[in-house]
Amino acid sequence: MSAFLSIDNVSRLFGPNLTTGEKIAAKLGAKVETRSVRAVSDVSLTVARGETLGLVGESGCGKSTLGRLIAGILPPTAGTVMIDGAPVMENGAKVTTRVQTVFQDPFASLDPRMKVGDTVSEGPIAHGLTNKVKTKAYVAEWFERVGLDPVWVDRYPHQFSGGQRQRIAIARALAMQPDVLICDEPVASLDVSIQAQIINLFLELTRDLGLTTIFISHDLSVVQHVSDRVAVMYLGRIVELGPVAEVFGKPAHPYTDALFGSVPKLVLDADELVHFDTIEGEVPSPLSPPSGCYYHPRCPLATQACSDQQPLMQPVTERREVACHHFEEQIAKGLDKAV
Amino acid sequence: MSAPVLSVRDLRTHFFTRAGVVKAVDGVSFDLAPGEIMGLVGESGSGKTVTGFSLLGLVDEPGRIVEGSIKLNGTELTTLSDVELRARRGRDISMIFQDPIATLNPMLTIGQQMKLAIDAHERLGKRAADARATELLTQVGIPSAAARLRAYPHEFSGGMRQRVAIAIALLHRPAVIVADEPTTALDVSIQAQILYQMRDLAAETGTALIWISHDLAVVSSLASKLAVMYAGRIVEQGPTATLLRDPRHPYTAGLLASLPAMAPPGAPLAQIPGTTPSLLSLPPGCPFAPRCDRATAECAAEPEITFRGDRGWRCFHPVGQAEEVTA
Ligand SMILES: Nc1ncnc2c1ncn2[C@@H]1O[C@H](COP(=O)(O)OP(=O)(O)OP(=O)(O)O)[C@@H](O)[C@H]1O
Ligand SMILES: Nc1ncnc2c1ncn2[C@@H]1O[C@H](COP(=O)(O)OP(=O)(O)O)[C@@H](O)[C@H]1O
Ligand code: SF4
Ligand code: SF4
Ligand SMILES: [Mg+2]
Ligand SMILES: [Mg+2]
Numbered sequence: 001m002s003a004f005l006s007i008d009n010v011s012r013l014f015g016p017n018l019t020t021g022e023k024i025a026a027k028l029g030a031k032v033e034t035r036s037v038r039a040v041s042d043v044s045l046t047v048a049r050g051e052t053l054g055l056v057g058e059s060g061c062g063k064s065t066l067g068r069l070i071a072g073i074l075p076p077t078a079g080t081v082m083i084d085g086a087p088v089m090e091n092g093a094k095v096t097t098r099v100q101t102v103f104q105d106p107f108a109s110l111d112p113r114m115k116v117g118d119t120v121s122e123g124p125i126a127h128g129l130t131n132k133v134k135t136k137a138y139v140a141e142w143f144e145r146v147g148l149d150p151v152w153v154d155r156y157p158h159q160f161s162g163g164q165r166q167r168i169a170i171a172r173a174l175a176m177q178p179d180v181l182i183c184d185e186p187v188a189s190l191d192v193s194i195q196a197q198i199i200n201l202f203l204e205l206t207r208d209l210g211l212t213t214i215f216i217s218h219d220l221s222v223v224q225h226v227s228d229r230v231a232v233m234y235l236g237r238i239v240e241l242g243p244v245a246e247v248f249g250k251p252a253h254p255y256t257d258a259l260f261g262s263v264p265k266l267v268l269d270a271d272e273l274v275h276f277d278t279i280e281g282e283v284p285s286p287l288s289p290p291s292g293c294y295y296h297p298r299c300p301l302a303t304q305a306c307s308d309q310q311p312l313m314q315p316v317t318e319r320r321e322v323a324c325h326h327f328e329e330q331i332a333k334g335l336d337k338a339v
Numbered sequence: 340m341s342a343p344v345l346s347v348r349d350l351r352t353h354f355f356t357r358a359g360v361v362k363a364v365d366g367v368s369f370d371l372a373p374g375e376i377m378g379l380v381g382e383s384g385s386g387k388t389v390t391g392f393s394l395l396g397l398v399d400e401p402g403r404i405v406e407g408s409i410k411l412n413g414t415e416l417t418t419l420s421d422v423e424l425r426a427r428r429g430r431d432i433s434m435i436f437q438d439p440i441a442t443l444n445p446m447l448t449i450g451q452q453m454k455l456a457i458d459a460h461e462r463l464g465k466r467a468a469d470a471r472a473t474e475l476l477t478q479v480g481i482p483s484a485a486a487r488l489r490a491y492p493h494e495f496s497g498g499m500r501q502r503v504a505i506a507i508a509l510l511h512r513p514a515v516i517v518a519d520e521p522t523t524a525l526d527v528s529i530q531a532q533i534l535y536q537m538r539d540l541a542a543e544t545g546t547a548l549i550w551i552s553h554d555l556a557v558v559s560s561l562a563s564k565l566a567v568m569y570a571g572r573i574v575e576q577g578p579t580a581t582l583l584r585d586p587r588h589p590y591t592a593g594l595l596a597s598l599p600a601m602a603p604p605g606a607p608l609a610q611i612p613g614t615t616p617s618l619l620s621l622p623p624g625c626p627f628a629p630r631c632d633r634a635t636a637e638c639a640a641e642p643e644i645t646f647r648g649d650r651g652w653r654c655f656h657p658v659g660q661a662e663e664v665t666a
Contacts, residue, residue, distance in 0.1 A: 058526040161614040191382040191615055192553055193590075193630075196597035196608040203607060218527065225599035225608075244604070262531035266600065267559040268584045279528040282496055 003046030010079030012040040039065040041236040052213040054227030062236040063216045071101045071182045100173035104185035106165035110157040117153025142171040163194035184216045235294040242320030252322040301326045343370035350407035352393045363389040365571035376548040378558025381568030387551045391517040396424035430460040433508040435518040442504045443492040450488030475506040498529035519551045570626035577650035587657040
């Protein structure tokens with residue numbers, strides 16, 4: 001499999017953003033938070049052209065940060081992101097238009113004072129993808145592609161529903177003719193009956209345009225539906241990666257197993273006593289992650305080795321990787337359950 | 340079945356705004372037995388929260404209950420004075436709000452807030468109050484609860500704050516708790532823990548629960564019966580499993596069909612066309628008609644709710660009707 005998008009040892013630290021006063025107070029020994037957060041830690045992955053990679057994990061695990069690093073919105077503290085062999089950022093600045101982003105809240109991400117047609121044409125004009133003469137037709141074409149009536153170009157964002165605003169945000173991203181699309185919770189803020197419309201639009205456009213996509217969502221059923229492969233994150237690290245059916249079906253990492261087990265499922269049988277597999281405890285503070293495997297305080301399979309040594313990503317099968325000292329035990333456990 | 344602890348009939352709560360009358364709740368009827376859990380599902384703006392507020396007598400200007408009856412243990416609530424309502428709120432019926440941050444006072448310790456909530460309805464000394472608070476915090480899964488009484492809300496994670504809000508709602512062992520999307524803002528792992536505890540607590544204490552959610556999967560694993568809201572009305576209600584397996588209202592059927600789990604991976608999902616209506620400009624007739632593929636001329640009139648056994652729906656052409664006629 002050839003790597004079209006490659007993410008190589010990418011990390012991102014966030015400093016505590018202290019004011020001068022706080023810095024002085026810290027020097028004098030006051031209780032000021034001076035530790036940094038490692039939001040994304042040594043992430044390496046490759047995505048093939050046209051592939052959709054889902055990114056899942058609990059709140060704060062670094063999904064959005066990784067998405068912004070890949071999109072060139074945020075510079076990494078270490079590592080590089082390349083699209084088709086060319087870097088996304090150089091010297092802390094984005095140097096490509098080949099990657100674009102669609103965010104969760106289409107209202108926050110659209111300028112309320114700008115006509116939606118101008119929102120869509122702004123980027124393409126600035127980058128010479130269209131010119132003043134052709135703009136109208138260019139915008140109309142993208143409006144139609146995302147299922148909006150081109151007569152609406154002169155309206156403002158507040159005149160649209162949530163689902164329509166998300167269509168505008170998608171049109172704005174696609175009008176830049178990207179090869180890579182980062183979708184960060186694109187349907188999370190939408191009503192259930194509208195989510196299916198946007199997911200269908202997404203499936204149709206990624207296929208027709210051959211887009212390579214990173215799809216971030218806390219809704220595992222959505223990720224399962226749209227993704228080819230999925231990456232599971234925990235406290236800034238990727239802990240499992242592989243084809244979506246395999247990872248969801250036979251988790252090789254205890255955290256993946258627990259995460260999927262804790263998702264409420266649609267129950268259609270009244271007599272079925274619903275059983276929740278809950279994960280013990282909560283995600284530790286990213287300011288002071290545990291030693292060794294970050295998951296060890298919550299892991300039912302943890303041994304001494306897990307608190308001593310960080311497990312690195314290693315192959316399980318040809319297309320699967322996992323970071324766990326006891327992944328074989330986890331897989332065996334899954335097989336026991338299935339019998 | 341035991342006598343209902345809560346009985347709601349044709350509840351209508353409207354807001355008289357400058358732009359017009361918002362009929363936020365416009366036809367809600369249900370019964371709730373002791374210890375029973377009912378899921379109230381619907382999209383944003385469908386009237387779930389206003390229904391909950393109406394049950395607690397918390398609807399403020401410019402809104403008011405314009406019609407209907409709410410009977411809690413046989414007492415009609417809609418005609419009670421504010422003072423009488425306040426005496427019941429927190430003691431006989433309580434509510435857990437979507438945002439735990441808004442519920443808790445950041446300036447007071449958890450212990451102080453729980454003491455205040457106890458004092459509202461009961462005289463208990465500090466020691467007895469602390470003991471009660473500790474017991475409830477332990478019950479909702481807060482480790483070393485006695486020590487945590489001295490903590491402030493900001494020292495707790497979102498999941499723990501929501502547990503505190505639940506413990507406060509449980510303090511007086513109310514007959515009914517309305518939980519308004521209490522786990523929506525939380526991670527799935529924490530959500531599962533809380534759902535599990537709530538289900539056990541309802542069974543143990545006999546408290547009936549109304550669980551408001553937009554997530555069918557969440558309520559399907561928790562509630563024994565469901566009410567589906569659309570544009571202020573309950574459009575379908577019944578036992579959870581039967582309702583989900585055999586939906587009668589086209590909106591419920593459409594929602595279920597659109598779930599990603601219902602289609603093979605990567606295949607287009609069934610979708611409901613159009614958008615959710617604005618309650619300000621609802622056309623007469625069935626509010627779902629503009630989006631409904633079963634709509635006929637008849638649907639220009641408003642369908643009344645039809646009850647068949649323990650199921651109810653508000654539709655002239657319910658899904659599955661043909662099958663029923665031939666059967
Ligand atoms: N600008 C920032 N400054 C400091 N810390 C940050 C910043 N952005 C993110 N973080 C921290 O980095 C970690 C990862 O955050 P991120 O937003 O990537 O999580 P996420 O997985 O997208 O979570 P969610 O599911 O809630 O969206 C968190 O601990 C967060 O608090
Ligand atoms: N204070 C208010 N004034 C005017 N309209 C309101 C007020 N509160 C709620 N509404 C309207 O009532 C309807 C139902 O709201 P709500 O019960 O909050 O919906 P849900 O909880 O189902 O998302 C919405 O159209 C909302 O805009
Ligand atoms: S390395 Fe150890 S603690 Fe970490 S997930 Fe695997 S078994 Fe659990
Ligand atoms: S009453 Fe008519 S429009 Fe309304 S849901 Fe039933 S069939 Fe559809
Ligand atoms: Mg995020
Ligand atoms: Mg609400």
